[in-house]
Amino acid sequence: MARYYVNNNVQTGGDHEVHKHGCSYMPTANRTYLGDFTSCQPAVRQAKTHHTQSNGCYYCCNDCHTS
Numbered sequence: 001m002a003r004y005y006v007n008n009n010v011q012t013g014g015d016h017e018v019h020k021h022g023c024s025y026m027p028t029a030n031r032t033y034l035g036d037f038t039s040c041q042p043a044v045r046q047a048k049t050h051h052t053q054s055n056g057c058y059y060c061c062n063d064c065h066t067s
Contacts, residue, residue, distance in 0.1 A: 004034040004043035004061075006050055013067055016051035018044050023060035040064035 003021035008030045011017055018040060019026035034046045040061035047054035056064025 001036040001038055003036055004040070004046075005031040006034055006047040006054060007031055008051075010051075014053050015055040015067060016047060016053060017057045018047045018054055018061055018064065019057045020060040023057055025057055025059050 005019050005021065005026060007017045007019065007027050009027065017025075018034070020040070032050055034043050037043045040056045040063055043061070044054055044056055044064045055066055056062065058065045
């Protein structure tokens with residue numbers, strides 16, 4: 001299990017990125033803790049309850065990165 005967070009700052013394409021704890025691209029502030037999950041898929045689903053347009057980080061959640 002890993003801890004997942006969503007970046008509350010919108011990215012250039014309009015997405016809010018989901019990051020796994022320890023990712024060097026995860027912001028140190030302005031993020032929301034999503035919970036502990038076994039993969040990025042449920043973390044992104046949870047993020048979408050906060051930000052409809054959420055997406056996995058290319059670097060730490062590549063399986064969930066769609067744009």
